[in-house]
Structures are given as structure tokens and as C-alpha cells.
Amino acid sequence: MSERSLYRAVDMQRLINPNIIAVVGASETPGSPGHSTMANLAGFSGKVFAVNPKYTEVQGRRCIPTLMDLPEAADCVALCIARPLVEENLHHAVSIGAGGAIVYASGFAETTLPERIIAQQRLVEVAQGGGVRMVGPNTIGIANAATGAAVNFMIGCAEILRGPPGRVAVVTQSGAIGYSVLQSVMRGVRVSHYLAAGNSADVDVCDYIAYLAEQEQVRAIVCLFEGVKSGERFLAAARLVNSAGKALIVHKAGNTASSGKAALSHTGTLVGSIAGYRAAFEAVGAIHCHNLESVLEMACLFAKAPRPAAGRGVGIMATSGGAGVINADKAEEKGLSLPEIAPATRRALEKVVPEFGSISNPADITSEALRSIETFTHCLRAFAEDPGFSAVVVPFVYAHPVASGARAPVLSQVAAETDRLIAAVWMPEWLEGPGAAVLEADPRVVLFRSSDRAFEAIRTWFDWHEGRAHEDGAIVRLSPAGAAAKARAILVAARAQGETLTEQESKSILTAYGIAVPREMLAETPQLAARAAEQIGFPVAVKIASPDIPHKTEVGGIRLNLHSSEEVSTAAAQILSNARTAQPSARLNGVSVQAMVPAGHELVMGVRIDRQFGPLVMVGSGGIFVELLADAATALAPVSTSQAQRMLQRLRSYKLLLGYRGRPGYDVIAALDVLCRLSELASDLAEDLAEVDINPVIVGVKGAIAADALIVTTHNDNMHE
Numbered sequence: 001m002s003e004r005s006l007y008r009a010v011d012m013q014r015l016i017n018p019n020i021i022a023v024v025g026a027s028e029t030p031g032s033p034g035h036s037t038m039a040n041l042a043g044f045s046g047k048v049f050a051v052n053p054k055y056t057e058v059q060g061r062r063c064i065p066t067l068m069d070l071p072e073a074a075d076c077v078a079l080c081i082a083r084p085l086v087e088e089n090l091h092h093a094v095s096i097g098a099g100g101a102i103v104y105a106s107g108f109a110e111t112t113l114p115e116r117i118i119a120q121q122r123l124v125e126v127a128q129g130g131g132v133r134m135v136g137p138n139t140i141g142i143a144n145a146a147t148g149a150a151v152n153f154m155i156g157c158a159e160i161l162r163g164p165p166g167r168v169a170v171v172t173q174s175g176a177i178g179y180s181v182l183q184s185v186m187r188g189v190r191v192s193h194y195l196a197a198g199n200s201a202d203v204d205v206c207d208y209i210a211y212l213a214e215q216e217q218v219r220a221i222v223c224l225f226e227g228v229k230s231g232e233r234f235l236a237a238a239r240l241v242n243s244a245g246k247a248l249i250v251h252k253a254g255n256t257a258s259s260g261k262a263a264l265s266h267t268g269t270l271v272g273s274i275a276g277y278r279a280a281f282e283a284v285g286a287i288h289c290h291n292l293e294s295v296l297e298m299a300c301l302f303a304k305a306p307r308p309a310a311g312r313g314v315g316i317m318a319t320s321g322g323a324g325v326i327n328a329d330k331a332e333e334k335g336l337s338l339p340e341i342a343p344a345t346r347r348a349l350e351k352v353v354p355e356f357g358s359i360s361n362p363a364d365i366t367s368e369a370l371r372s373i374e375t376f377t378h379c380l381r382a383f384a385e386d387p388g389f390s391a392v393v394v395p396f397v398y399a400h401p402v403a404s405g406a407r408a409p410v411l412s413q414v415a416a417e418t419d420r421l422i423a424a425v426w427m428p429e430w431l432e433g434p435g436a437a438v439l440e441a442d443p444r445v446v447l448f449r450s451s452d453r454a455f456e457a458i459r460t461w462f463d464w465h466e467g468r469a470h471e472d473g474a475i476v477r478l479s480p481a482g483a484a485a486k487a488r489a490i491l492v493a494a495r496a497q498g499e500t501l502t503e504q505e506s507k508s509i510l511t512a513y514g515i516a517v518p519r520e521m522l523a524e525t526p527q528l529a530a531r532a533a534e535q536i537g538f539p540v541a542v543k544i545a546s547p548d549i550p551h552k553t554e555v556g557g558i559r560l561n562l563h564s565s566e567e568v569s570t571a572a573a574q575i576l577s578n579a580r581t582a583q584p585s586a587r588l589n590g591v592s593v594q595a596m597v598p599a600g601h602e603l604v605m606g607v608r609i610d611r612q613f614g615p616l617v618m619v620g621s622g623g624i625f626v627e628l629l630a631d632a633a634t635a636l637a638p639v640s641t642s643q644a645q646r647m648l649q650r651l652r653s654y655k656l657l658l659g660y661r662g663r664p665g666y667d668v669i670a671a672l673d674v675l676c677r678l679s680e681l682a683s684d685l686a687e688d689l690a691e692v693d694i695n696p697v698i699v700g701v702k703g704a705i706a707a708d709a710l711i712v713t714t715h716n717d718n719m720h721e
Contacts (some may be wrong), residue, residue, distance in 0.1 A: 006236055006237055009214040014075035014076060014098070015100025018074070018151075019046040020049070021041060021046065022048075022049040024052050024080060024081055025052060026080070027080075028053065028055065037153050038058055040151075041149070043162065044148040051067055051069075067098075076097045076099065078102045079105070083105040084160070090123055090134070091130075094126060094127070094131070095130075100133040101135070102135045102152075102575075104140075105137050105138070121201075123202075133203050134201065137198060141153060144192075145166070145191055146192065147215070160183065163185075163441075164190060167443075168215060169218045171193075171225070172197065179194070181296055182401035187437060188438070189296065189443040196425055197225075204233075205234075206230065206236070209237040209240070209241060211223060213246065220302040221241060224292070225251075226252065226364055227277075228612065238284035241285075241286075242285040247299070250281060250288045251292050279613065280635050285464065285634065293453070294457070298457045300440075304445070310390045313390055314336050314455075314513025316392075316394075317363050317394050321714070322366065324362030326395075330454070336458065340361060341359070348378065349379060352375045354368045365379050380392070380411070380414045381417070390420060390421060391461075392421070393424075395451070396424055396428065397429040398428060399433025399435070400433070408434075411424055421446065422445050422452060423448060424446070424447045425448050476640070476641070478514070478677050479513045483684070488685065490505060490509050490512070502545060504522060505547065506711040513680065515694075519536055519595045523590050523593055526572035528590070530565040530566070533565060539562055541562070543557060543591060544558070544588070544589070554585060572591045597700075597707050598697040598700055600701070601698070603657075603696060604620045604697070605694045605695075606694060607637065608690075615679075615689075616634050617638075618633070618634045619651070620632030620633070621651060622697060631652045634647075637686075639676060644676050647675065648668065667701060673704070690714050691716065692710070
């Protein structure tokens with residue numbers, strides 16, 4: 001079956017924003033899905049039909065025997081029935097012209113039983129063939145806070161959705177984990193939608209994201225998932241969100257599973273199961289939260305906050321010196337700037353802050369300045385008007401009705417007057433103490449229950465808006481026009497000998513893309529190696545040449561800085577002997593004699609083909625410590641020069657590349673050139689490659705050279721020619 005396109009708002013409107021809902025399996029039995037769903041729909045603004053031949057009335061509503069007996073077509077049908085009854089009732093939903101169906105029943109493809117997988121596929125065929133958007137099976141359901149359409153069986157959802165809707169939507173594969181986030185409403189947070197996907201047989205998280213991108217009231221989308229079936233559809237949905245100026249905050253679980261096959265290259269070691277997702281998130285402006293605890297706070301910030309109005313400056317206004325220091329430490333840990341307060345701000349604070357306070361950033365206005373709420377308001381307004389701050393953070397250190405309870409409304413008041421972000425850090429262990437719910441529910445104030453998470457989120461807010469302001473244009477190709485055709489011809493010829501190319505074959509493909517490699521010659525014997533070295537010129541390196549030995553150092557297969565024919569001959573003999581001893585069955589083509597590359601900064605670059613998102617290009621700290629340091633950055637290929645530069649800048653070793661403590665800098669432009677060309681190779685040859693590993697790329701004061709290379713092809717027997 002060909003991959004379908006995304007469902008958009010027009011396709012999902014009747015499912016998620018229905019006027020008429022039918023509950024098949026409506027029940028009077030407390031705790032049953034049919035009972036809970038009917039109870040959750042008590043506040044629904046539209047019509048609800050109970051459907052069950054056992055009753056004439058359910059929870060005060062008239063009950064109809066079957067869907068076929070409905071007096072009018074339902075927009076959304078909830079199938080609160082056992083698995084054997086689902087398919088028949090889904091046919092009925094199609095027959096009455098329903099717009100969507102939600103299938104609670106478990107026992108389908110998640111069991112991995114072949115007959116259950118087939119049964120789930122039949123549901124998909126019925127739904128898609130009849131124009132019904134199907135959620136599930138094996139789902140909790142959905143909820144639209146604006147209309148009260150809580151079409152789910154979680155107990156107490158109607159109570160959770162009381163009150164005005166917010167600007168944060170929650171999309172989840174796991175209904176229970178998503179519902180745990182939704183329960184934040186009980187402490188004052190406001191959400192707009194809760195959309196659980198279950199088995200995602202038809203409607204999946206990508207469709208939900210695409211739908212929400214078009215909903216005006218939604219400003220931030222939380223997405224909780226383990227993975228998607230189609231990376232292409234996820235990217236398309238996320239781009240819709242980004243184009244709409246909304247934030248997509250994702251938390252991906254299931255990041256430590258093995259790929260099932262040990263990678264041959266350093267690239268494969270460094271680019272693990274999560275790397276493709278992280279690269280995809282960055283490519284489309286999605287925000288990746290490593291911890292579940294941070295996703296909602298991050299989403300609330302993006303839903304409530306304006307654009308940064310005054311650069312990246314943050315002001316901290318504390319009523320406790322200790323709280324000010326703790327929060328300043330966290331701000332600096334996250335790389336945030338705490339500018340000096342402006343003269344006008346200083347003058348305003350001097351009027352009310354006692355001399356034992358601290359008029360600086362962070363400020364300690366002291367408890368003395370809090371004797372009146374007017375004084376607290378005066379200080380906060382002064383901070384909010386400081387031209388150096390885009391965000392003002394107020395730590396709350398004491399929960400009490402006359403303390404936090406009285407000051408919380410002041411943050412709301414000042415936030416409504418300013419274009420600065422007003423954020424509160426709730427430090428008391430009385431997590432829902434006086435004022436907390438006021439801050440959570442306020443449409444402009446953002447409440448954090450961790451100073452670490454607060455400044456991580458604020459930094460992300462700055463980064464996200466800066467990234468949108470400097471989005472990359474079209475990628476300008478650097479490689480020669482015929483590079484792909486030339487490389488494929490080499491791959492086809494080499495593939496006859498096995499999946500792993502020799503170093504020489506690998507380097508010939510790099511050369512086709514304009515990536516510089518050392519001069520080298522292949523020699524079958526030690527004597528021929530010595531002659532080759534004389535032709536190349538000393539010093540030289542000698543390496544084992546074998547398609548079966550990808551990691552030469554592990555078998556004693558490399559000698560460097562050889563300065564004479566005798567050294568080369570002796571080294572070649574020893575290398576061949578080492579290889580035969582270490583891997584007796586390995587095919588040996590002799591040794592490769594290569595010109596020594598002048599010393600420089602070593603990087604590793606590579607390519608990995610991700611099964612969801614296609615070709616990935618990687619750069620990291622190179623040399624013998626590549627896997628020990630695990631200092632790498634990954635992106636979807638191809639990349640532009642500016643994208644490549646951001647990848648390099650993320651490396652911990654980047655300062656060494658620029659020059660450090662009097663040492664000269666290296667040719668960053670040349671390193672970027674190699675990375676961009678490698679990314680083009682990855683994009684061109686994605687269907688034919690498994691891995692590419694260049695370790696090291698030696699970046700000199702001028703130029704960059706790929707000193708060693710390994711290319712592994714796919715299992716594809718019909719390789720493109």
C-alpha cells in the first residue's frame with residue numbers, strides 16, 4: 001500500500017470538533033468504557049446519542065438500538081465495544097456517513113498475532129474506503145476542551161475540562177502518559193485538545209499535528225511518542241506547525257533500543273536510534289525535551305510568551321538573596337546573559353529597596369520591600385521596563401496567603417502591561433500553595449517548578465526565535481555535476497566483492513565529490529611498498545588493504561611517519577603478518593602506502609541511512625578518541641554551509657578548531673566544505689549506502705584532507721547503475 005498523505009483540518013474536523021456524537025456501547029455500568037464516555041460528555045455543547053440495544057435510556061439520555069437507527073448522521077462515533085463487534089459497527093458508521101470513529105478495543109496489531117494484524121488492517125480498509133477517519137484501535141480517545149467533546153473513557157475527564165480552554169494541545173501515542181500530562185489542568189494549567197492515537201492504524205500523531213497546525217487557538221503542541229511509521233509524514237506535519245509560527249514540543253521515548261545489527265563504523269556507533277529523530281526535530285524547528293517533566297512547562301512558555309523584545313537579556317528579581325544567587329547560577333549554567341540593570345531601573349529601585357538589599361541583577365529587594373503590595377508592584381514594573389531584559393524571572397520562596405497568594409496577581413497585572421516575558425520559579429515544597437493556580441492559569445505568566453527547567457526553557461525560547469529569524473535558504477550544491485554517476489559506477493564495480501568497500505574504493509568515491517585525499521599507491525609486497533614510498537615521497541603511512549578489516553588499528557595494521565625505504569619494507573611485512581594472525585580468513589590486497597598528511601585538527605565525518613528519515617550526515621571529534629568522547633552532531637542530508645557551521649559549533653572541540661591559548665586556528669571553511677560535499681554524497685547515494693565513515697578528516701591551517709575512509713553498501717542486489 002502506498003503511503004498516504006496527511007489528513008488536514010478539513011479531513012479531521014468532524015472527528016475532533018463534532019456537533020453530534022454517538023456512543024456505541026453506552027452503559028449504566030459504572031467503570032465501563034461506555035459509562036465513562038457518557039459521563040465525560042455531560043458538558044458537551046452538541047448532541048449526544050447513546051447506542052445500545054440493552055437500554056432505552058442511559059444516564060438520562062434516550063438510547064437507540066444501533067447506529068443504523070440514528071435520526072441523523074453522527075459526526076463522531078465512539079465504539080465502546082468488544083473487539084469482535086468493532087468491524088460490523090465500523091461498517092455501520094460508514095453507512096450512516098459518520099466523519100470519524102474512535103475504537104477503544106484492544107487485542108489487534110499490538111498483540112503481534114498475524115490474524116489480529118489482519119483484523120486491524122480490515123478496519124483501516126473499511127474506514128478509509130468509507131471516508132471515516134478512525135482513531136485507534138487500542139486508544140483512550142480524544143477531548144476538545146473548547147466544546148467539551150471528551151470522547152474518551154478516562155474517569156473524571158469532564159471535571160478536568162471544566163473552565164476555559166488554553167493554547168496548549170497534547171498529542172500522544174500512549175493514552176495514559178498523555179492523560180497524566182492532561183491532569184495538569186487540575187492545578188490550573190489550561191489545554192485546548194487531548195488527542196491519543198493508540199495503535200495509529202489510520203489517524204496517527206502526524207495527522208493530529210497537521211490538524212492542530214491549522215487551529216487558531218493552539219499556540220504550542222506537546223507530542224509524546226515512541227516513534228512514527230513515516231518520517232516523511234512527520235516532517236511534513238512539523239513543517240506545517242513551524243510555518244504557522246507555532247511551537248512543537250516533543251518527548252520521544254524508546255531511545256536505547258539496539259538497531260539489531262552492530263555498526264561497522266564509528267559513524268554507526270555515534271549515530272544511534274535517537275539521532276535521526278533529533279536531526280529531524282532540528283530540521284523542522286521542533287523542540288526536543290529529554291525529560292517528560294519539562295514538556296508542559298516548555299509548552300506553556302511558548303503558548304504564553306511574546307517574541308523576545310530586547311535580545312537575550314534576563315532579569316532576576318528576588319525577595320531573598322539566596323534565591324537570587326541560586327537562580328543566577330542556573331541562568332549562567334544555561335548560557336544566559338544577566339545584564340546590568342539600566343540607570344532608570346536603579347533609580348526606581350533605590351526609592352523602595354533598603355540599603356541592605358541588592359540593587360543589581362540578580363536583585364534582592366528583601367522582605368522589607370514587601371511590606372506593601374504597591375512596593376512589590378513598583379519593583380516588578382521597573383524590571384519589566386528595563387530595556388536590557390526580554391524576560392524577568394521572579395523566584396517564589398515562601399507559600400502563604402499574604403505572601404505568594406498576594407504577589408501572584410501582581411505578576412498577572414504586570415504581564416498584561418508589558419511585552420516582556422514574566423516567569424515565576426516556584427521554590428516552596430508546597431507545590432500547589434496559595435497563588436500557584438493563579439500563575440498557572442494566567443494567559444501571560446509562565447510558572448516553573450524548577451529553576452533549572454526555567455532557564456533551560458527560556459534559553460530554548462531565545463534559540464527558537466533566533467532560528468526562525470535566520471532560517472536557511474536554498475542549498476547551493478558544491479560537488480561536481482557528474483559526481484553521483486561516477487560514484488555509482490564505482491559502487492557497482494566494488495559491490496561484486498562484498499558490501500564493504502576497500503579504503504581505496506571508498507576514497508575514490510570521496511574524490512568524485514571533490515573531497516581531497518592523500519596521494520597513495522597499493523603494493524602487494526613489502527618490496528613494492530618501499531618502491532611506492534620512494535615515488536610518493538617521505539614521510540609516508542603504511543596501512544593494511546583489506547575489505548574484511550574495517551578497523552586497521554585493532555589488528556596492528558597501521559604504521560605512520562616512516563622516513564625510509566627500509567622502514568617501509570619492515571613495516572609492510574609486519575602489518576601483513578599481523579593481519580594474517582589476527583584474521584586468518586581476511587582477504588588481503590597488500591598494503592596501501594600513503595603520503596603523510598601534515599598535523600592538524602582531527603574530525604570524524606560520516607553518513608548513516610536512517611530507516612525513518614533517510615540520509616544523515618555526522619561530524620564529531622576525530623582520531624583515536626572518537627567513540628570515547630562521543631562528541632558529535634548529526635543533521636538530515638544535505639546541509640547548507642550555515643547548517644554545517646552550526647553542527648561544528650555544537651562540538652565541544654570547536655574552540656580547538658578556532659585556535660586555543662595561542663595556538664593557530666585551522667581552516668574552518670575547508671572543514672565545512674568537506675561536510676557539505678559529504679552530505680551531498682549521502683543524499684545522492686542514499687539508496688545504495690548503509691554507512692560512510694571518514695576518520696580522520698585532518699583540518700590543517702589551510703585545507704582539509706580525508707585521511708582514511710570506509711564505505712559500507714546496502715544489501716540491495718539491484719543497486720542503481
